Every structure is written in structure tokens, then in C-alpha cells.
Amino acid sequence: xxxxxxxxxxxxxxxxxxxxxxxxxxxxxxxxxxxxxxxxxxxxxxxxxxxxxxxxxxxxxxxxxxxxxxxxxxxxxxxxxxxxxxxxxxxxxxxxxxxxxxxxxxxxxxxxxxxxxxxxxxxxxxxxxxxxxxxxxxxxxxxxxxxxxxxxxxxxxxxxxxxxxxxxxxxxxxxxxxxxxxxxxxxxxxxxxxxxxxxxxxxxxxxxxxxxxxxxxxxxxxxxxxxxxxxxxxxxxxxxxxxxxxxxxxxxxxxxxxxxxxxxxxxxxxxxxxxxxxxxxxxxxxxxxxxxxxxxx
Numbered sequence: 001x002x003x004x005x006x007x008x009x010x011x012x013x014x015x016x017x018x019x020x021x022x023x024x025x026x027x028x029x030x031x032x033x034x035x036x037x038x039x040x041x042x043x044x045x046x047x048x049x050x051x052x053x054x055x056x057x058x059x060x061x062x063x064x065x066x067x068x069x070x071x072x073x074x075x076x077x078x079x080x081x082x083x084x085x086x087x088x089x090x091x092x093x094x095x096x097x098x099x100x101x102x103x104x105x106x107x108x109x110x111x112x113x114x115x116x117x118x119x120x121x122x123x124x125x126x127x128x129x130x131x132x133x134x135x136x137x138x139x140x141x142x143x144x145x146x147x148x149x150x151x152x153x154x155x156x157x158x159x160x161x162x163x164x165x166x167x168x169x170x171x172x173x174x175x176x177x178x179x180x181x182x183x184x185x186x187x188x189x190x191x192x193x194x195x196x197x198x199x200x201x202x203x204x205x206x207x208x209x210x211x212x213x214x215x216x217x218x219x220x221x222x223x224x225x226x227x228x229x230x231x232x233x234x235x236x237x238x239x240x241x242x243x244x245x246x247x248x249x250x251x252x253x254x255x256x257x258x259x260x261x262x263x264x265x266x267x268x269x270x271x272x273x274x275x276x277x278x279x280x281x282x283x284x285x286x287x288x289x290x291x292x293x294x295x296x297x
Contacts, residue, residue: 007034009052009112015044022105023153025160032112033169037150039105047097053116053129054090055176056108057136057143058082064104068133070096080133087139089176091129092116107146109172118213119170120179121222129178141175161271166212167239170227189232194219198230198238202245207269212238242269247283250276254288261288 003014009032018038027034032052048054058066066082072093080086090096092113113124120127136143145168152160173179190198201218202210215238216226230238250268253259261273270276273288280288 007036007108007110010048010050010054010108010110012046012048014046016040023150025149025153025165027110027112032115033165034110035108035146035149035153035165037105037107037146037153039103040100041103043099043101045097045099048090048095050090050094051092052113052124053092053111053173053178054088054094054108055111055142055146055172055178056088056106057139057146058086058088058100058104058106059136060084060100060104061102063102065099065101066104067099068096069098070094071131075131078131078133082133082135085136087132087134087136087142087176089130089132089178091127091131091178092124094131107150109146109149109169111169111173115169116173119173119223121224127179132177139176142172145172145175162209162211163215163239163242166223167227167237170212170223187232188225188229190219190229194221194229195233202242206242206245206249207267210242243279244283246270246276247280250280250288264288 003017005012005014007027019041020039022037022039023035024037025033025035060066060083062084064084066084066086067079068082068086068088069077069079071077072091072095077096111119116127117124149165149168152164197219198215201215212223212227215230216223219226221229227238230241234241236244246268250264250270253264253267254261259267261276265271265273265276268276270279277287280286
């Protein structure tokens with residue numbers, strides 16, 4: 001007996017629900033972007049129809065066969081069989097099925113049509129998005145990006161960081177092959193007024209969720225161009241900049257000795273002290289208290 005499912009812009013049927021869901025980010029509240037990290041312990045199959053865009057990776061044990069059948073009306077049906085692992089990209093109008101012969105794990109990022117248009121800066125009808133099935137080794141950047149989303153979604157009892165999800169989704173879109181290559185782009189940068197507005201916005205919202213769309217809208221730019229212009233001006237991505245600002249504020253709060261680690265984390269926009277500590281180690285190479293002691297020395 002099949003189980004129907006609907007996830008962002010994808011709908012279809014599963015032979016059975018996943019045996020394990022390691023993490024899931026619903027599309028609600030994230031501008032039409034959803035993510036799921038799941039696994040099956042036995043053979044199964046699914047059918048699906050895509051209205052927006054679907055990008056994912058499959059990882060099986062060495063002998064697991066993965067069979068992908070389907071296509072868009074304009075391209076006709078295709079069949080591709082892989083062993084152990086695969087990268088898949090499915091554009092608007094794609095309808096097909098997936099079969100797996102044994103244990104496997106999948107990570108999928110699904111974009112509603114409006115989310116795709118927002119990120120490619122063009123109507124979906126003008127985008128020629130190919131359907132691609134290939135080895136994961138040919139899309140290792142996407143593999144690592146989806147793994148990072150899996151960490152964000154793992155065991156969540158809170159809303160996902162919208163800025164992180166938007167930033168990763170845009171990077172996946174650019175590195176997956178969903179967009180045809182264009183000519184060299186001119187260097188982009190924010191003008192002084194825009195740079196000042198972004199700095200002020202981040203400072204005002206440092207303790208509350210902030211999305212990529214809100215940052216871009218504040219300076220009157222599309223998300224895609226905003227990310228390029230921001231990096232041209234600040235040398236880092238918007239997400240990296242916000243993390244560094246959060247770390248700086250948290251260090252100041254901890255150094256004052258007037259708040260606990262949990263309170264410092266909350267006021268600096270971290271979900272908890274554990275996540276704050278992990279971010280500190282990534283950015284400054286030390287725990288929050290260790291970094292503060294080093295500054296005092």
C-alpha cells in the first residue's frame with residue numbers, strides 16, 4: 001500500500017514512510033524552501049511530480065541499486081541506474097519514479113516555484129532547468145552543502161535559521177547545474193548607503209531571526225545580486241558576517257561577567273549555549289570562555 005506525500009513543490013507516493021528521518025525543515029516560514037534527510041533499511045520505491053525544483057543526493061551501501069525513471073514532457077522519459085550513490089536534479093514538470101534495492105539514505109532540497117524565481121531573478125517559464133542524474137562525486141559541493149543543512153535540521157526543537165537555509169539553498173542552486181552558465185559577471189558591491197543600512201539592520205536584529213530576503217529587500221536588491229554585492233563589499237557572505245557579529249557581541253557580554261553563557265547566547269542570537277560554543281570554535285578556534293580569557297590576558 002502506497003503512502004501519499006507532499007513536500008514544498010513535490011508530490012507523489014512512497015512504498016512506505018522512511019524508516020528514519022534524521023532531520024526535516026518544512027517550507028512554512030522559509031519562503032518556499034524545504035529540506036529532508038531520511039533513510040530506508042530495505043528496498044522500496046517512490047513516484048513524484050515536481051512543480052518547482054528538486055535537488056538531492058542518495059547514498060546507499062555498495063551493492064544497493066538506485067533506478068531513476070521519468071522526465072519532462074519536452075524531453076521524453078529517461079532511465080538511469082546507479083550503484084551506491086547518485087546526485088539528482090529535477091526541474092519543473094518532471095514526473096518519474098525512484099527504486100532502491102536495499103539500504104540507502106537521501107537528502108533533498110525542494111524549492112517552490114516562487115522560491116526558484118526569487119533566487120534566479122527571472123520567471124520560471126524562462127529558465128531552462130535540465131534533469132540531471134550523475135555520480136555524487138561530480139557534485140561534491142552540493143553533497144557538502146546538503147550535509148550542512150542536515151546538521152542544522154538534526155533533532156530540531158526550534159525553527160531553522162532562515163538566513164542559513166536561504167544561503168545554502170542559493171549556493172546549491174548555483175553549484176548543482178540548475179542554472180545554465182552565463183558570461184563573466186561584473187564585479188558587484190554595495191554602495192556606502194546600502195552597506196551602512198545592512199550593518200544597521202544586522203545590529204538591530206542580532207538577537208532575532210533575519211532572512212536573506214529581508215536583508216536584500218532592505219537595500220532594494222534581488223537576493224542573488226545582493227549576495228554577490230555583499231561579498232564584494234565585506235569579503236564574506238551575509239551568513240558569515242552575521243555569525244561574526246554574533247560572536248563579537250557574545251564575547252563582550254561574557255567578558256562583562258554580568259550574564260550566564262545561556263543568556264549571552266540568547267542575546268547574541270544563538271539558539272543555545274551549545275550552538276554558540278560550536279560557532280566560537282569554528283570562527284575563533286576556542287570555546288567562548290577560552291576566547292574571553294585570551295582577550296583579557
